[in-house]
Amino acid sequence: MLPPQKILVVDDEPVTVELFERVLVKRGYQVQKAYNGLECIEKVRSFKPDLILLDIIMPEMDGIATCERLKEDPASANIPVIFITARTGKKQRLQGLALGAVDYITKPLDMAETVARVRTQLGLQQMHRENLALQLRMQDVRREAVIGAVTQGIAHNLNNLLGVVVGYVELLQAHPEDPERVKRMAGTIGKATQRIVQIVKQLNAMAEQGPIAHASTNIHSLLQEACETFTQEASMPTEFIIEEDIPASVQVLTHPETVKQSLNQLFANAWESYTEETKGPRKIWVRTRTLSSEENPPNGIGIEIRDAGVGIPAEIKDAIFEPFVSSKAHVGRGLGLTLVKHGLRHHHGDVSVEPYAKGGTIATVRLPLERDASQKN
Structure with missing residues (x-):
């Protein structure tokens, strides 16, 4: 069974936070609460949420500044943020979306719409993670395919090269009396040996x-x-x-x-x-x-x-x-x-x-x- 998805709710109004918590927990989500921007940043580090619901209008550090801080940190940059805003806050909404927020919900809250937006963004986040995992797996498959092809090629080529070496050694043993022939065959053996060494060097380069x-x-x-x-x-x-x-x-x-x-x-x-x-x-x-x-x-x-x-x-x-x-x-x-x-x-x-x-x-x-x-x- 998959663990519940984690949501961090950030709002300076306790009533709003409690409402979110009650509705989201009932639907199987794990919820943590924060009441200002600084607390949000601390909770993100420890809780590692899958989604952040972030109020724009808060004292000390507002939602815009908080979102900016989150997006600057590689550890939290990819966590989707949904802004909570008043209906009249169009300027702030646009500013937040420009910073990288994925959506916004307006006060007074329509909880059915809120849950639908949360579910959509968590689904997109899950798809994003699965896509990243698939890309990593594809890289592994590609690497394994290269290794398999290289291994097969090594066996074939080294067998051919060793066949050259063994064959000419046998000829040398059979005809040691002809200096010119010995010199020519020794040269062929040397070239085959050099190619074996080159293959090993190239493999080392790939492995490193x-x-x-x-x-x-x-x-x-x-x-x-x-x-x-x-x-x-x-x-x-x-x-x-x-x-x-x-x-x-x-x-x-x-x-x-x-x-x-x-x-x-x-x-x-x-x-x-x-x-x-x-x-x-x-x-x-x-x-x-x-x-x-x-x-x-x-x-x-x-x-x-x-x-x-x-x-x-x-x-x-x-x-x-x-x-x-x-x-x-x-x-x-x-x-x-x-x-x-x-x-x-x-x-x-x-x-x-x-x-x-x-x-x-x-x-x-x-x-x-x-x-x-x-x-x-």
């Missing part, structure tokens, strides 16, 4: 993604740093062609290192999409833009990374973010795009990869603006 503090980050500076880091550390002859369609001052609220690592992986994918016959530096086009209201997150920031390489084979297009899926013909390519999507979603962002109409591939990193991300935390 716990709660991380976000920082207000300039998107222009972040992009410049990512391009410079890739050029310097990757030792790959690359030509970045950058087009910025947003002001240089735009800020996003994210974990900068995660975004830079994600961009680095997407740059590497773009670079590797070119064939060995490509002459000169490989071109990577980078464009920043404002996301439309239909995109997710709406009106956020998009970073497009485009190449003129071989594109995405049709057979893997819909599975591009699954672990170990790759257009490259190597065993055990790893978790690159899986980690990119996992990391960006962990910080309220996302990524998509699509074939580009004129050839090649375009990846879009989507990040919320600073104010939008802060509302999700």
Whole structure:
């Protein structure tokens, strides 16, 4: 059986408070009383009500100031407030609704209407909580699905890589007399071992993604740093062609290192999409833009990374973010795009990869603006 829902009644008139208590208790609600704004704030901390009935006109601290204090505190900001007001208090009602109150009831009290409004708001509050619980469960399911897919992919790829190692060790044992052959087979074993090590490192990176503090980050500076880091550390002859369609001052609220690592992986994918016959530096086009209201997150920031390489084979297009899926013909390519999507979603962002109409591939990193991300935390 569910515990009774809790209502805090706040009014400086004892008769009104007693009336509310008698009617609401009769209908199965648990009721606490407060007679001024300061007492209300104290009771909220200890009682943790599901709903507050708050009189507007009170001495010392009126209902408007009390509501403002409640909405400033994260612990009480989401508790619905219904104002109790005189019929003539239109200005106060509008002011209260602007502060975040969900409804109001007028004096003299119509208790049938009052109970109906209370029941409606408590129902909405319960739906809100269930929705939050469902979102958390969906996050768990998504995380479990990723873990399951990763586990399956690990078993398959490690078996393949270990098969390469074991097979070539047996060949070495069978033909130890040919130095050139030994050298070639030892090189293949070394590459397979390096891929095993890389898979383990990528798994560690995914496992370590716990709660991380976000920082207000300039998107222009972040992009410049990512391009410079890739050029310097990757030792790959690359030509970045950058087009910025947003002001240089735009800020996003994210974990900068995660975004830079994600961009680095997407740059590497773009670079590797070119064939060995490509002459000169490989071109990577980078464009920043404002996301439309239909995109997710709406009106956020998009970073497009485009190449003129071989594109995405049709057979893997819909599975591009699954672990170990790759257009490259190597065993055990790893978790690159899986980690990119996992990391960006962990910080309220996302990524998509699509074939580009004129050839090649375009990846879009989507990040919320600073104010939008802060509302999700």
